[in-house]
Amino acid sequence: MSAPRETTECWNCGQSESFEINGYQFGDRLLEGVMFTVTFKDGQVVVTCPGWGTDAYIKHLNIESWCSDIQERMNKRPNYHDDCLYCPHCKEWMA
């Protein structure tokens, strides 16, 4: 069990419900431009992919496996500043 992450809030608007993350930093060009949704629940990261099922390119990926892989990798990093998160509310990158 990994250590709980610190509370994550957008430095700009303060929301902490959900963020987006570009798959590029986890899967290089294979996941370039594929956006994953990151939510925080009980100090742990939960990763989903909203394009799953609708996006033709994403359909070809083993996206379920990627989601759990990214989730696992993010949960091993207690400092959220190591992740380049995108706030969909105020459209700012948090890095």
Ligand SMILES: [Zn+2]
């Ligand atoms: Zn924000």
